[in-house]
Amino acid sequence: MHDLFFVGFLLGLIGLGFRRPFLFVLGYVYVDIVSPQRLSYYLLNSVPISLIFFVLAVGGWLAVDNKSGLRLSFRQVLLLLLLAWCGITTMTADFPAAALAKWDWVWKALVFAIFLPVTLRTRLRIEGLLLFMTLSASSIIIVGGIKTLASGGGYGSLDLGLDDNSGLYEGSIISTVAIAVIPTILFLARHGTVFRPDKRVALFTAALVFACLLIPIGTEARTGLICIGLLAVLMLRDMKRRALYMTGVALVVAIAVPLLPQSYVQRMHTIEGYQADQSASTRLAVWQWTWDYVQDHPFGGGFNAYLQNHLTIRLAGAPGGGLAPANDVAHDQARAYHSAYFEMLGEQGFLGFGIWALLHLAGLVRMEMLRRRFRRTTDPDEAWIAPLATALQNGHLIYLVGALFVGIAFQPFVYMLVAAEIGLDSYIRRIRPRQTPAPMGFVQAAQA
């Protein structure tokens, strides 16, 4: 029954794709996020459905899509460079087999991120992509939200429906992504044209945002709490009634804190006493190791180069009798980076890190430019542009802060957000090209 449900859904999507090939692109997005082949017991788990949808998406685009005015943006060129550089470091990797295993999914995420913007030719396609991304992620978020409400969750123990800690099904990753996606959910609720704002949309949005906020509590991932804090600050930027908003936030915090599970409160307290916490101290030790490593290997060690680290961790001891005895020493090895920034440095060296950082920085800057250009527009056809640029930028910033503590430099979902930014930017360039300034005095002459 379970498997037939997925097969029916996928066949339905393929059927609709033959009427409108853009649905193949959305089908790939769905398969990449939800991984129905891994949720399936027997029918789908041996079928390469991801490959099938990718071939259909590219084939459909090549065969029938409008390609006029097509050009690669600066960020797509950066993605191409990053792809090529990762290919080179994989060939020269310290651990060839382990590097190849990661390359196997990274290249797909990058190629799709390069391809996706060229298909985003209309406003409705951008909206359709964002709907598919958020609804697909919701299939994991709603499970996590309800289970957190029912049981309170627990670090590493919240069952999200798939027990293999990959993709979005890993606790720290879903905590960051669930918060990063909230601005997009709110945008869709206010400016959606597929589901126009009404009471049902408002109810679903409120429930979904609530579920998103519960994910960091259910997974007890500390990064998620930091992301929620950042989200609260970012939303203040475009709030009309700031005093009311801040009062509301304070009220929610006051009501929510006593209701939080005890184990969650204890774990969040370790953010303050991080020096006594082995998980946090290990991170600091890994980061130090990575920094030293990249001095000797400026071109990086290829994917999964962290496997070679040996760490000696000194725990400072918590003030007032904390988690570890004072000056305790622990040893560890092959610890993952626990930070996308150090992941890029250690694996791809300074060059790879530079391309990656420039890619994200350029995205933030471009969204800021769109925000400012269309913020005060009076044209109702343009009213959605600044809010979408803001939502994508907020999500991007939350990702970049979450990525300080989680190794998600190549998380495919984030590259879809990046692709949505590129798509929006290219779309606006096409439909609203910047007006060339008129020569001095010409405007008056033309008006006369």
Added chain:
Amino acid sequence: MIDTFALVLTHALLALTAWRLIRRADLDHDAGAERPRPAWGRRTDA
């Protein structure tokens, strides 16, 4: 039970999204979105 509820709900919404998308002409072509460059941006007095 919870897993099934979330899967059915989100897949129903995804299916509804797909169905509404294919029925709209502006999925493939934005009607009237592209605007000509404003006349005052061009030099016509040369």
